[in-house]
Amino acid sequence: MLNQLTIAGILTEYTNFETVSWDRLWTATRQTIYMSALSVIAVFVLGLILGLILYETRDNQTIWSVALYKSVSVMVNIFRSIPFIILIVLLIPFTRVIVGSITGPTAGLPALILSAAPFYARLVETGLREVDKGVIEAAEAMGASKFELIMKVYIPESLPSIIAGITVTAISLVGYTAMAGVIGAGGLGNLAYLEGFQRGRATVTLVSTLVILLIVFVIQFIGDRWVSYIDKR
Amino acid sequence: MITLNKVTKTFLNKKQPFEAVKETNLTINKGEIYGIVGYSGAGKSTLLRMLNGLERPSSGSVIIDDKELSPLGKRELRKERQSIGMIFQHFNLLWSRTVLENICFPLEIAGVPKTERIDRARELISLVGLSDKEKAYPAQLSGGEKQRVGIARALANDPKVLLCDEATSALDPQTTDEVLDLLAKINEELNVTIVLITHEMEVVRKICDRVAVMNKGNIVEEGSVLQVFRNPQEDITKRFIRQDRETDNKETRQALTELKKAYPDGQIIQLFFQGDNVGSPVITQVSRQCGCDINIIQGTIQSTHNTPVGTLIIQVLGDQSKQEQALELFKTYPVQVEVIE
Numbered sequence: 001m002l003n004q005l006t007i008a009g010i011l012t013e014y015t016n017f018e019t020v021s022w023d024r025l026w027t028a029t030r031q032t033i034y035m036s037a038l039s040v041i042a043v044f045v046l047g048l049i050l051g052l053i054l055y056e057t058r059d060n061q062t063i064w065s066v067a068l069y070k071s072v073s074v075m076v077n078i079f080r081s082i083p084f085i086i087l088i089v090l091l092i093p094f095t096r097v098i099v100g101s102i103t104g105p106t107a108g109l110p111a112l113i114l115s116a117a118p119f120y121a122r123l124v125e126t127g128l129r130e131v132d133k134g135v136i137e138a139a140e141a142m143g144a145s146k147f148e149l150i151m152k153v154y155i156p157e158s159l160p161s162i163i164a165g166i167t168v169t170a171i172s173l174v175g176y177t178a179m180a181g182v183i184g185a186g187g188l189g190n191l192a193y194l195e196g197f198q199r200g201r202a203t204v205t206l207v208s209t210l211v212i213l214l215i216v217f218v219i220q221f222i223g224d225r226w227v228s229y230i231d232k233r
Numbered sequence: 234m235i236t237l238n239k240v241t242k243t244f245l246n247k248k249q250p251f252e253a254v255k256e257t258n259l260t261i262n263k264g265e266i267y268g269i270v271g272y273s274g275a276g277k278s279t280l281l282r283m284l285n286g287l288e289r290p291s292s293g294s295v296i297i298d299d300k301e302l303s304p305l306g307k308r309e310l311r312k313e314r315q316s317i318g319m320i321f322q323h324f325n326l327l328w329s330r331t332v333l334e335n336i337c338f339p340l341e342i343a344g345v346p347k348t349e350r351i352d353r354a355r356e357l358i359s360l361v362g363l364s365d366k367e368k369a370y371p372a373q374l375s376g377g378e379k380q381r382v383g384i385a386r387a388l389a390n391d392p393k394v395l396l397c398d399e400a401t402s403a404l405d406p407q408t409t410d411e412v413l414d415l416l417a418k419i420n421e422e423l424n425v426t427i428v429l430i431t432h433e434m435e436v437v438r439k440i441c442d443r444v445a446v447m448n449k450g451n452i453v454e455e456g457s458v459l460q461v462f463r464n465p466q467e468d469i470t471k472r473f474i475r476q477d478r479e480t481d482n483k484e485t486r487q488a489l490t491e492l493k494k495a496y497p498d499g500q501i502i503q504l505f506f507q508g509d510n511v512g513s514p515v516i517t518q519v520s521r522q523c524g525c526d527i528n529i530i531q532g533t534i535q536s537t538h539n540t541p542v543g544t545l546i547i548q549v550l551g552d553q554s555k556q557e558q559a560l561e562l563f564k565t566y567p568v569q570v571e572v573i574e
Contacts, residue, residue, distance in 0.1 A: 135327055142289060142339040142342050233372055
């Protein structure tokens with residue numbers, strides 16, 4: 001009896017839909033999508049460039065290549081190792097200078113990009129290393145320049161890995177936006193924390209969670225479809 | 234067309250220098266099909282890659298069509314490579330591109346405008362006999378079809394030279410023949426000089442005009458295919474030629490031992506015929522003239538690029554003097570005679 005009451009109590013706590021402000025939910029959703037989308041685009045570009053640099057300089061023996069590889073590699077490892085919640089706090093002075101504010105969705109971007117780009121760069125590098133060496137040799141034998149090699153061989157031939165990599169990165173970025181939200185970047189994480197946790201409205205937390213799940217599923221679906229469409233191997 | 238002058242290539246492997254190619258001289262004439270045969274590690278692959286600058290020689294000069302490659306800068310070398318096609322053992326097609334797009338690839342690099350590119354690629358697709366596969370991806374093609382795409386791609390920029398890196402080693406015997414026929418056709422119709430490296434003497438025999446045998450970084454024997462097949466000098470060359478006849482040999486050897494048991498006093502002779510002589514009635518003439526019986530054990534005709542080569546193993550019966558007489562008689566005919574013990 002008591003048990004049933006408890007369960008019923010929990011259920012009502014989760015289904016108190018009148019406590020949800022749909023307006024705020026919509027705004028928060030937009031903020032999350034905004035942060036995720038912009039950071040994914042920036043991470044994609046930055047990670048691709050870093051990944052190419054890592055790949056290109058890896059086996060090169062000239063002093064510049066070695067120096068470049070080592071410094072990019074060390075940077076990648078450092079940024080990958082800092083827990084995101086600490087990185088975002090650590091970057092506050094930096095964010096204040098380049099964004100002009102330390103709250104709001106845009107203020108979340110520097111930390112999001114800096115934490116995910118090195119991770120994605122590693123994924124890109126791995127993908128590039130899987131490109132068939134014979135195909136590269138064939139392109140060189142045809143007289144392709146380095147730039148042509150990158151644009152016509154490396155990127156198209158590793159595109160499934162590049163796309164699959166950005167899908168994984170995008171999903172973890174959605175997770176990071178929630179953490180950024182807690183310390184003031186807005187979005188669904190912020191909503192769940194301020195309204196759901198601090199005001200004790202479990203329904204708000206639940207709804208925020210469902211929306212985040214929906215976003216993640218959509219990203220995963222698009223990513224998987226895209227990869228299977230372009231992969232002709 | 235192609236001249237190698239004292240070319241040496243040294244690799245620095247873990248600080249231990251390794252000479253892959255040693256002071257090699259080589260001349261390849263315009264329009265010929267030149268084979269370089271050798272076991273893996275003989276340096277033939279390195280030698281081939283020096284012909285288009287994928288490897289730079291450590292010393293010596295590589296001259297293609299009166300142009301020396303070594304002093305060329307990166308950009309000039311890339312330009313030069315556009316007139317040297319190359320095909321590979323594992324085809325090396327881009328999986329992300331269709332047949333048509335793969336063939337367009339070298340044309341894109343050469344800066345040919347798009348409509349011209351597609352026209353040219355279609356021309357090549359029909360040359361290699363893949364007209365119905367234009368939109369297929371490499372993953373949907375068989376090995377032979379992939380190599381045809383590779384050949385079409387290599388020919389896109391009208392090369393002077395076509396380099397073949399073990400181009401048939403990954404193919405089954407029938408497909409190998411088809412690809413070799415295609416290469417011979419291209420050589421004839423487009424007058425492209427073809428340099429191919431292989432470890433299969435069969436490939437050399439079927440389409441090459443001249444051959445070089447490589448061993449441990451050196452060219453140990455060189456000459457026209459006919460001459461090398463008829464009269465190999467080096468042990469390694471003999472081994473390659475024997476390999477080419479391997480399948481026939483096992484059964485023949487068995488037949489030989491049995492025959493030797495049956496006619497212990499008979500002499501076994503191997504005769505080589507070439508060209509027009511393949512059809513001449515040498516056996517019956519010798520048999521009639523010295524009045525001895527001749528047993529035919531085995532006969533093969535192998536085709537080379539321009540002439541058939543025949544081998545006949547026979548056994549001469551009768552007493553010692555007649556056998557010797559027959560042997561002398563054979564030597565007066567235009568055949569090569571070899572006594573087998």
